[in-house]
Amino acid sequence: MNATTTTTDDGTRRSMVLGAQVMNYGSADAAWRWPGTNPRTYFDPDTWAETATVAERGTMQFLFIADHPAVREDLTRHKPSATIDPIVVAGHVIGRTSRIGIVLTQSTTFNHPYTVARQLKALDLLSGGRIGWNAVTTQEPAIAANYGSPVADRTTRYARAHEFVQLVQALWGSWGPDALKLDTDAGVFADAAEIRPVDLAGRHVASRGPLPIPPSAQGQPILFQAGGGAEALTVAGSYASGVYSMATDIDTGREHRRALDEAAVLAGRAPEDIRLFMGAFTTVADSTEDALARREELMRLSPTPVHARLRHLSALVGVDIPVDRLNAPLSSSERASLRPAPFRLHAEKAVRLLTEGRTPYEALLRGVTDFHTTLLGSPEEIADEMQELFEAGACDGFVIAPDVVSDGLPAFTDRVVPVLRRRGLFHGDYEAATLRGHFGAPHQYGRTVEPARSPAGPGRS
Missing domain, CATH: 3.20.20.30 (Luciferase-like domain)
Incomplete structure (x- = not known):
């Protein structure tokens, strides 16, 4: 094969x-x-x-x-x-x-x-x-x-x-x-x-x-x-x-x-x-947007607080992201500082999404802190x-x-x-x-x- x-x-x-x-x-x-x-x-x-x-x-x-x-x-x-x-x-x-x-x-x-x-x-x-x-x-x-x-x-x-x-x-x-x-x-x-x-x-x-x-x-x-x-x-x-x-x-x-x-x-x-x-x-x-809305509702019901997920995301990309920046794209200087953490699942995906201008919240919805790969849409x-x-x-x-x-x-x-x-x-x-x-x-x-x-x-x- x-x-x-x-x-x-x-x-x-x-x-x-x-x-x-x-x-x-x-x-x-x-x-x-x-x-x-x-x-x-x-x-x-x-x-x-x-x-x-x-x-x-x-x-x-x-x-x-x-x-x-x-x-x-x-x-x-x-x-x-x-x-x-x-x-x-x-x-x-x-x-x-x-x-x-x-x-x-x-x-x-x-x-x-x-x-x-x-x-x-x-x-x-x-x-x-x-x-x-x-x-x-x-x-x-x-x-x-x-x-x-x-x-x-x-x-x-x-x-x-x-x-x-x-x-x-x-x-x-x-x-x-x-x-x-x-x-x-x-x-x-x-x-x-x-x-x-x-x-x-x-x-x-x-x-x-x-x-x-x-x-x-x-x-x-x-x-x-x-x-x-x-x-x-x-x-x-x-x-x-x-x-x-x-x-x-x-x-x-x-x-x-x-x-x-x-x-x-x-x-x-x-x-x-x-x-x-x-x-x-x-x-x-029915669509990516509908899938993200479903995941947003699941996150709202989750016992895991968003700030804990954000700490995980920060560790993946090498940049400390404060909670008040959850829904804002990273600045150009922050994007330039992004580095995928070695030997960490989804680190490169997280960097890519943030570099593309996704907000940290959008990156979380797309599963960058999940254990396996996330397929949605x-x-x-x-x-x-x-x-x-x-x-x-x-x-x-x-x-x-x-x-x-x-x-x-x-x-x-x-x-x-x-x-x-x-x-x-x-x-x-x-x-x-x-x-x-x-x-x-x-x-x-x-x-x-x-x-x-x-x-x-x-x-x-």
Whole structure:
């Protein structure tokens, strides 16, 4: 695959893959207060299911469920940023959907491999092969305190992660692929000789096995990885079929793709077997002006004060912007002093907007202090930006995080997706029944991976 074109090596047109990170109120911190939003969404299973079916209606390939097993917000005015529990949510959603995949986060730091292997393979079997595991390490002290453990250093966390993933995959393959017989006449449920312990132990984790669970329709879950740094790249290059990138533009996306390709080759894998996803906060409206008006109202409802956002913006551009200058363009001398802060998301975008004469408030409305890239405007305008990023090789697809799930996800599904389809950028319907099929990922069972398929396989055409 050539990362700078929309065709594969054999001339087949590439198609982007879309996920939806939507299992809470939305990416805007005031989403829970938005008119039409069910304030009980955080713990309402029917809302979870409805959200999943909307994403499936748009033929998105997966839902992405992040996790943060600690309270990190002041819940007086802030909504929880993570779901109530990924395993519980996924267990409910699989029964209300039939084609969309579900990628859920489980840490390799504060879990046991046998527990993760058992839970995820059970979900994968019951869902018909639609589960992905976002394998992450955990470094936050508040989470460590919840598990009664200290925070390990980065080297130790990632050494444990490698052992953990390998052990989970070995456990997934401990029930032989042909062991299940279900021969009622002979009274043979399974061939016990093909269900074997793994008996593996490393420096950090160990398990005897086996798992009492046969293969799913896709064999076993696929792996996702979300995180930055050289260690995370090594994990992604070694095991992942999907990577949730922190890239926010063409340059950072291409650089992540280049580094990921190198990591895959070093691990003996085909780079095209790993999909790179850019996070996208979306605000869909009839026009840019309408989208900005919607974001302005969300900002008005937000518990985060504007002066705090302004401090963030000032740090991004290297110029102290006082609150009384919020709605005034910077002076010519101030513009000449603008410098994007190194290694800060959206710093160059912030400088560009202010240099063009946008007010600091307008820059804030356009998402310069957001974590991911912000796509706002009409369906055509949002599709334009997605197409530019995709065709430039900055990503293989997007994880869509609507500003407000209750009306923002239907707006993306019913208004943006048709534009992408008309342009030949997104599939018209599901081509496969499993998440592995949606990704075009090679078959894997246990630690054995089949040779890489052509980039024009399922999900690549």
